[in-house]
Amino acid sequence: MIEYDSHKKLPPFLDELIQLFHYHELIFLITGNILKNRYKRSVLGILWMLLNPLLQTIVLAIAFGAMFKSSLSNYPVYLLSGLLTWNFITQTTQYSMGTMAYGGGLLKKIYIPRATYIIAAVGNGFVNFMISIFSMVIVVLFLGHPIESSWFFLPFSIIIITVFSLGFALLLSTASVFFVDSIDIYQVLIQAFFFLTPIIYPISTLPSYWSGLMAWNPFYYFVEIFRMPIYENTLPGNDLILISSLLATSTLLIGWLIFTSKADQLAYRL
Amino acid sequence: MWVFKAVNKTIIQLDNVTVRFRVPHEKIPTFQEYAIRWLKKRRVTYSNFNALNDVSFSVQQGETIGIIGANGAGKSTLLKVISRVIRPTQGRVLLRGRIAPLLELGAGFDDEMTGRENIFLNGAVLGFSRKDIASRLEGIVNFSGIGEFIDAPIRTYSSGMVARLGFAIATDVQPEILIMDEVLSVGDAEFQKKSMARIMKYHHNGSTILIVSHNPNSVNQLCNRAIWIEHGFLKMIGQTSDVLNQYSRNIYS
Secondary structure (H helix, E strand, C coil): CCEEECCCCHHHHHHHHHHHHHHHHHHHHHHHHHHHHHCCCCCCCCCHHHHHHHHHHHHHHHHHHHCCCCCCCCCHHHHHHHHHHHHHHHHHHHHHHHHHHHHHHHHHHHCCCHEEEEEEHHHHHHHHHHHHHHHHHHHHHHHHHCCCHHHHHHHHHHHHHHHHHHHHHHHHHHHHHHHHCCCHHHHHHHHHHHHHHCCCCCCHHCCCHHHHHHCHHHHHHHHHHHHHHHCCCCCCCHHHHHHHHHHHHHHHHHHHHHHHHHHHHHHHCC | CCCCCCCEEEEEEEEEEEEEEEECCCCCCCCCHHHHHCCCCCCCEEEEEEEEEEEEEEEECCCCEECCCCCCCCHHHHHHHHHCCCCCCEEEEEEEECCECCCCCCCCCCCCCCCHHHHHHHHHHHHCCCHHHHHHHHHHHHHCHHHHHHHEEHHCCHHHHHHHHHHHCCCCCCCCEEEECCCCCCCHHHHHHHHHHHHHHHHHCCCEEEECCCCCCHHHHCCCEEEEECCEEEEEEHHHHHHHHHHHHHHHH
């Protein structure tokens, strides 16, 4: 009976997948612990996950509400639906970069699947995302914004966004191990993309040559696919569905292949 | 008590294992510097450093092996490559059995979580299922001697308590292979006796033990064979007394 053979019989992308399956309970535990730790010491606890996006929306709505009053009715709904997607993508990617670059210590000490912490980070972000949807419902009900059958599309939007986040997190985490400052570079880039993506403003305010460029902004598609069923109460068009799911799956595929092919070097580099 | 017959069975096998680290001549951990160098067409030069060099040996079931050598000789790298933390650059490592590394007791412990929660967490890190741990929980808690503190956060524990809990989890199931860095000195005198007794029991029942040590006396006492590593090369492997003799002669000559 051979328990371990350093010669791989399987390609890395498959080997890591099997190991993750074997260690799935560890991933659930770590995901749970991240959630517990974040809110354990605060009085309001899990309520913060609801309050955080609400407060963010109130602040931004006060700041920009007047500006887009004429073009966007129920501006807080528009704003929050964009923010939730944005926060999910950026928070999970930043968190997983951080844990790999600074918290990868465990990978140096003992064998666990290399992607454990990244998947736990995305899992944690996913739970946050789910809970913050309640804050979305609160805002929608409060403003009397209609809820229609288009909301049934949201699970698909969420799956697409999660797949993209996981792939993106895998790519960025690999980079963060090889170049420490990729975390800072990413920080600056997402700040820029926050304003380059129509989150706080409608795309119609942009001059036409700018809105044409939006086709090259991947975040645009993911923000739109979550926002449309909520704000416009319409199903996303076929183009949008096709492009966003292709983007998401190809990012995950490429991210997984790159991460697993570099995974053995991680313990050397960390 | 069930006693494994110490049959001649190779349990650890290393074939021409080389572990190579790539050491850049200048430190360039940032993308910024890398990009600047690339723009200036100044390529970064690396040198290769072999922490282990073409190391081959095999260990039979039930043996106790001492690993000796100076600091930086490659002993820790050897343990890492055996406990599958790093994969060899070249060569092959084969293990026939579950390994319990007692190098990092309580790896992955979360300070904010209670002792009980951490038993499940550390158990999962070691590859046990939740069900498995749940059925062993009582035995682990009893052995650790943590008592009522088991439901207090780990951050309130003394370092001795943390190590005791880590040891209790890592050794609750008899492993085929035990790996130690120096002879264990976990907790107080009483616990040291208890933990040593457990290890000896496992050894008696057929577990193979690997110990890295700087103490020739304990190697002489415990190990039937010894491995001497120098500059990443396997300098000598053989009967403990022979290897220790050569080793000390080499040091004092």
